[in-house]
Structure formats: structure tokens, C-alpha cells
Amino acid sequence: MRSLNIAATGMLAQQLNVEVISNNIANLNTTAFKRQRAEFQDLLYQNERTAGSTSSDTGTIVPVGVQIGSGVKAAAVYRMSDQGNLINTNNPLDLAIQGHGYFQIEMPDGTTAYSRDGSLQLSPTGEIVTADGYVVQPGITLPSNTTAVTVNANGQVLATIAGQQNPQTVGQLQLASFPNEAGLQAEGGNYLQETAASGSPVVGNPGTNAFGTIQQGYLETSNVNIVTEITNLITAQRAYEMNSKVIQTSDDMESTLSQIR
Numbered sequence: 001m002r003s004l005n006i007a008a009t010g011m012l013a014q015q016l017n018v019e020v021i022s023n024n025i026a027n028l029n030t031t032a033f034k035r036q037r038a039e040f041q042d043l044l045y046q047n048e049r050t051a052g053s054t055s056s057d058t059g060t061i062v063p064v065g066v067q068i069g070s071g072v073k074a075a076a077v078y079r080m081s082d083q084g085n086l087i088n089t090n091n092p093l094d095l096a097i098q099g100h101g102y103f104q105i106e107m108p109d110g111t112t113a114y115s116r117d118g119s120l121q122l123s124p125t126g127e128i129v130t131a132d133g134y135v136v137q138p139g140i141t142l143p144s145n146t147t148a149v150t151v152n153a154n155g156q157v158l159a160t161i162a163g164q165q166n167p168q169t170v171g172q173l174q175l176a177s178f179p180n181e182a183g184l185q186a187e188g189g190n191y192l193q194e195t196a197a198s199g200s201p202v203v204g205n206p207g208t209n210a211f212g213t214i215q216q217g218y219l220e221t222s223n224v225n226i227v228t229e230i231t232n233l234i235t236a237q238r239a240y241e242m243n244s245k246v247i248q249t250s251d252d253m254e255s256t257l258s259q260i261r
Helices: 002-026 226-258
Strands: 036-042 045-049 066-069 072-079 086-088 095-098 102-106 112-115 146-151 156-161 168-172 175-177 185-188 191-193 202-204 213-216 218-220
Touching: 002 036, 002 072, 002 226, 095 102, 146 213
Parallel strands: 095 218
Antiparallel strands: 036 072, 045 066, 086 218, 095 213, 102 112, 102 175, 112 191, 146 156, 156 168, 175 202, 185 191
């Protein structure tokens, strides 16, 4: 019976759906995490009677055909890039992006990763780095006698030097944007990598063109809505149960056939 295989594909699809939802819920408090959504497509159909074919020698047309579906398959796990909330931390090295854009991170292998996680730190040499110690490009180092640091909305980094009244500019943060943000590949650690699907990055200063601005002393929260995720989880669970019920019903029907004498 086709229904056994069809329902099995449905159970596998809902299993994937639950895995995506569970990852969203697990990252509820992950800085700048972007929720994901599973998308599905129907599988190929078997045509037992084709719509539009002729049904007689006089050329009469079949108005509606007979197509039997074969189930469902996963098409994509789409990353939703809508803005998360901003929370005030009062930490001068906590930077949130309000709008579009990603920080550029130099990885140990020399490649560039991208992240919206702005919980930044200072290296032993005074360079601005991520929590993993990776340099935030273009590479900004604060003087050793810096008493305060200011990052304005346009990404300029200003350091107040001991003994000087006016702060001095020590660097300019830049952001990167992509034609297709959903095409970026997650690498873990809040890092994303460029792919052929994402397109090449466009780099610019915050607050210019389509780039967002920098909010110092803030962090972007996850954009996961727990109420929505719990609702989706219940829906996926019910869909899984219904597909399992289809398998049970199909098995009962086959048992009935095998008992006919």
C-alpha cells in the first residue's frame, strides 16, 4: 500500500521539523541567534489518468485526472534574519547592529567569517576580538593607556587616552551585507561563512547605504519567539501522530486482506 511509504515520509518530515524547532528553543538566549524554519515540498506523483487526455474517439477531454502523491520531502531549512531585540548591558565593548549587516571576523585559518554577535573583548595587545579571541576586521588596537572607549553609530572607535582631554579616533568598524543572507552557512560559535548561494559580501561603514548602525553598550538578543515555537512544536507533534496513525490504519487494512478466505 502506498500509504505506508507516504506516511513514513510524513513522519520523517515532522521529525526534521521538530529538530529545527528544538534548535530554535535551545538557542533562545544565544546572542544574535537567527531562528530557522523548515520548508517542505511534495514528492513526485503517479498519473493513473492524465487530465486533458482524450476519453473517446470523438475527442472528448478528461476534465480531471487521477494523480496519486508519494509523500513529502525537505526542501530547505530557512534562516529568518529579522531583527532581535536590543538589551542594555552598559559594557562599552558590547556592540549591537541595528539594521542590516554583519561583523567581519578573521578566523585562525585566514578566512573571513561573519557574525552579528557583538559581545567583544580585548586581546592582551589591546586588539578588539571576539569571545574566542578572533580579530574583528579591519583590526583595531586600543592604546595601552586607554581609559575609556567610545563607538559611535557610524562605527568609529574613539579612545580616551590618559592625560588627554579629547578622545582620538583609533579605527573604523565596517559591516558586510549579502544579497541572500539565508544562503550563508552556519559554522557554530555564532559564525557564518560565505557560500555561492549567499553571493559576495558588500562592505561599508555602518549607517551608510543599506547598512545598520552600531549601538554601543547593547547586545542583540535571539529573534526566537518562544510562544510561536511552542505552538509550532505542538503542531509538528500532532502531524507526526497523524502520520503514525495512517501507518497503523494501513497495516490494519492489510491484515484484513490477509485474513480473507
